[in-house]
Amino acid sequence: MKTAYINAAFFTMDQKNQIFNNGLMIIENEMIIYIGSFQNQLVEEAENIVDLKGKWVMPGLVNTHSHIVMTLLRGIGDDMLLKPWLETRIWPLEAQFTTEIAQVSTELGMLEMLKSGTTSFSDMFNPKGIDADAVMEKIGETGIRGAFSYTIFSLGTEKEQQAHLLEAERFAKKYKTSANGRLTTMVAPHSPYACTTEALLESVRIAKENELMIHIHVSETDYEIADIQQRYGHRPVEYLRRLGIFDSPTVMAHGVVLNEEEREILKAYDVRVAHNPISNLKLGSGVADIVRLLDHGIKVGIATDGVASNNNFDMFEEMRTAALLQKGMYKDATKLPAKTTLSLATRVGAEAIGMNSTGSLEQGKQADFITIYPYDKEHLQPLSEAASHLLYAANGRDVCDVYINGQLIVKDRSCLTIDEEKVIYETNRLQAKLKR
Ligand SMILES: CSC[C@H]1O[C@@H](n2cnc3c(O)ncnc32)[C@H](O)[C@@H]1O
Ligand SMILES: [Zn+2]
Numbered sequence: 001m002k003t004a005y006i007n008a009a010f011f012t013m014d015q016k017n018q019i020f021n022n023g024l025m026i027i028e029n030e031m032i033i034y035i036g037s038f039q040n041q042l043v044e045e046a047e048n049i050v051d052l053k054g055k056w057v058m059p060g061l062v063n064t065h066s067h068i069v070m071t072l073l074r075g076i077g078d079d080m081l082l083k084p085w086l087e088t089r090i091w092p093l094e095a096q097f098t099t100e101i102a103q104v105s106t107e108l109g110m111l112e113m114l115k116s117g118t119t120s121f122s123d124m125f126n127p128k129g130i131d132a133d134a135v136m137e138k139i140g141e142t143g144i145r146g147a148f149s150y151t152i153f154s155l156g157t158e159k160e161q162q163a164h165l166l167e168a169e170r171f172a173k174k175y176k177t178s179a180n181g182r183l184t185t186m187v188a189p190h191s192p193y194a195c196t197t198e199a200l201l202e203s204v205r206i207a208k209e210n211e212l213m214i215h216i217h218v219s220e221t222d223y224e225i226a227d228i229q230q231r232y233g234h235r236p237v238e239y240l241r242r243l244g245i246f247d248s249p250t251v252m253a254h255g256v257v258l259n260e261e262e263r264e265i266l267k268a269y270d271v272r273v274a275h276n277p278i279s280n281l282k283l284g285s286g287v288a289d290i291v292r293l294l295d296h297g298i299k300v301g302i303a304t305d306g307v308a309s310n311n312n313f314d315m316f317e318e319m320r321t322a323a324l325l326q327k328g329m330y331k332d333a334t335k336l337p338a339k340t341t342l343s344l345a346t347r348v349g350a351e352a353i354g355m356n357s358t359g360s361l362e363q364g365k366q367a368d369f370i371t372i373y374p375y376d377k378e379h380l381q382p383l384s385e386a387a388s389h390l391l392y393a394a395n396g397r398d399v400c401d402v403y404i405n406g407q408l409i410v411k412d413r414s415c416l417t418i419d420e421e422k423v424i425y426e427t428n429r430l431q432a433k434l435k436r
Contacts, residue, residue, distance in 0.1 A: 002028045003406070004043045008052035008371070009386060010035060013059050013346045014360040017339050019387065025057070027367040030405040035361045055371040055400060056386055058342075059360050060119025061315040062349035064301030065215075065253040065274035069102050069125040069135060070094070071109035072431050073308040082221050082283045090308060094126050096434055102130040103138050104426045110142045111418045112313045116396025119368040119404045120145040122251060122274070122303075122353040124188045124215055127151065132171055140179040142417045143409045145368065147353055148175060149188030149215045152203055154196040161199065169206045176210065182405065184354075186251070191217040192228050192236045200243050207248040213354050214245055219262070220254040221285045237262040246271050251353055253303065255293065256286045263296050272299040272352035275344075277321045279305035287325050291335050301349030302341075314396035319345040323391060338391040367406035372398045 003026065010020040012035060026034040026042055034042055043049065070090070077089035097105075102125075113121060125135065127150050139146060150171040154161055172185045187210075189195040189203040207214050219225065219236050228236045237258070240246060246269035255266075255273040266273070275288050293300050302319050304310050319341050326336040350359025358366045372390075374380035377398060380389050402410035409417055 001048060002026055002033070002046040003048040003050060004046035005050045005052055005057070006038070006043060008055045008057045010361055011056065011058040011387065011390065012361040013343055014362045017343070025361065025369075027406045030367055030407075032361060032363055032365050032367050035363060052371060053373070054375055055373050056390070057361070057369055057371050058390060059346045059358070060368040060370050060402065060404065061117045061345050062301060062353070062355070062359055063113065063118045063121040063303055063313065063315055064251060064272075064349045064353050065276055065303035065305060066109070066113075066121050066123045066313065067125060067306030068106050068109040068113075068121075068123045068139075069097070069130070070105065070306035070308050071112070072101060072105035072427060072434075073306070074311050075308075076436065077308055078282075078311075080283070082285055083223055085283060085309070093434055093436070095128065097126075097128070097130055099131040099134050101430050101433075102135050104423060104430055106135050106138050107142070107418055107423045108427050109307070109313065110139065110144060111415055111420060111423055112307075114142065114144060114402055114410050114415055114418075115399065115413060116312075116314045116316070117370040117399040117402060118144075118313065118315055119370065119402060120350060120353070120355055120358055122147040122149070122186065122215060124149045124151045124190070124253075126153075127167070127171075128153075132167075136175055136178070136183070140183060143182075143404050143407055145182045145355065145358060145366075145404055147184045147186050147213070147215075147355070149186045152187070152189045152199055153194050154199045161196075165199065165202050165206075169210075172206060172210055172212055176212065180405075186213045186215040187248075188215040189245075191220075191224070192239055193224055197232075197243065200240070200245060204244045204247065212248065214248050214250040216240070216245065216250065216252055217254055218252040219257045220280070222257055225257050235259075235262065237265050241265055241269065249354060251301075253305070254280065254285070254288065256280050256288045258289070263292060263298065266293070266298050267296045270299075272301065274301050274303040274352065275322060276303045276305040277325050278318055279309040281321075281325075282311075283309050287329055289329070290322065291326050291330060294340075299348055299352040300344055301352035302345040312396075315345055316395045316398075320391060338388055342391055366404075368404050370399050370403070371401040373400045374398075
């Protein structure tokens with residue numbers, strides 16, 4: 001069935017960055033089959049017409065690195081550096097997670113992501129003590145597109161670590177293509193510091209044998225660089241390169257502390273970077289040099305990280321912060337201009353996590369898009385500067401509708417796939433049970 005979307009301004013975020021004011025988009029079988037100027041004949045041929053009534057339409061946002069299962073930990077452990085934050089606050093709390101907590105935490109995160117315009121995300125979750133299948137079931141029900149990683153940590157006895165790796169591989173295989181192709185998996189050794197060399201080598205094997213991407217935290221802090229250098233005689237990038245991690249397509253979260261030689265390696269191996277500007281600021285890790293990464297031709301996506309270090313999943317805030325930081329750091333307002341930054345949060349981010357079929361409004365792409373109704377919003381006036389407002393003035397609460405695969409998931413700010421009231425009630429009931 002063909003559906004025509006009319007009466008809107010379409011921001012394609014494709015290579016040409018086109019804007020079709022009062023344009024037309026036609027969707028058939030979950031795909032965009034036409035995007036462009038209004039054509040009466042095409043509208044007449046469509047079985048369905050959706051009047052978008054002056055809205056702005058753009059591709060759904062792509063969050064390239066998150067920890068959805070941590071959402072219940074928002075606001076806990078503020079104002080700490082990464083190492084003590086993980087070791088004294090986050091990991092002891094995650095150790096108390098049950099499957100019920102993980103499911104509610106996931107639903108809360110999904111609700112927030114969807115309502116703020118994220119249609120695709122790449123997530124690493126801590127599976128300790130929880131039924132990962134039950135979490136996947138919840139995610140599948142929401143309608144979102146995602147790549148999930150069952151995180152590999154080197155904790156416990158040799159036998160426990162073997163069992164953990166087996167389970168990570170089972171999970172990666174089982175969900176490689178699931179929920180009608182919307183959900184997929186990656187292999188995720190947590191980081192060079194939380195995994196043994198053996199676990200990293202096993203990750204390389206699992207990724208290769210199953211043709212999966214790798215998702216890993218790398219070069220997040222000065223401490224990590226010194227620690228890995230001392231333990232293995234190399235900085236993290238060279239250490240991982242030698243182990244073969246980058247022989248599979250890899251998404252590296254952070255990349256805050258990198259030198260020129262390392263950027264050359266990332267480019268040579270087509271390693272992609274998930275840039276988490278707010279988390280990096282909040283944990284006192286620093287500011288990644290995105291300008292240099294882009295100058296090297298490295299694919300960079302925008303990401304929030306988990307909400308315990310952000311403290312929200314608002315990708316509008318995230319991309320604005322990304323742009324402002326580079327301008328400030330370089331004392332050069334031309335760095336990371338609006339269009340470039342918007343493309344990192346959409347098309348380029350999608351490519352970075354291997355989702356080439358989404359991220360822009362183009363013929364042949366999946367129909368993942370969001371709408372914003374600007375007329376009653378003072379901070380989105382004057383209307384003529386819409387392209388600027390999307391980066392510099394809008395926020396996640398401006399998102400009106402969200403479509404994934406052409407399916408309406410959020411309608412007029414109500415999520416159709418999640419019981420919002422119940423999730424908020426359960427969040428507070430379960431969070432109160434955690435020993436802090
Ligand atoms: C085991 S899944 C992911 C796991 O990583 C931890 N985490 C969250 N944010 C960060 C970060 O910025 N760097 C390193 N590790 C992080 C947290 O325990 C998550 O559950
Ligand atoms: Zn992270």
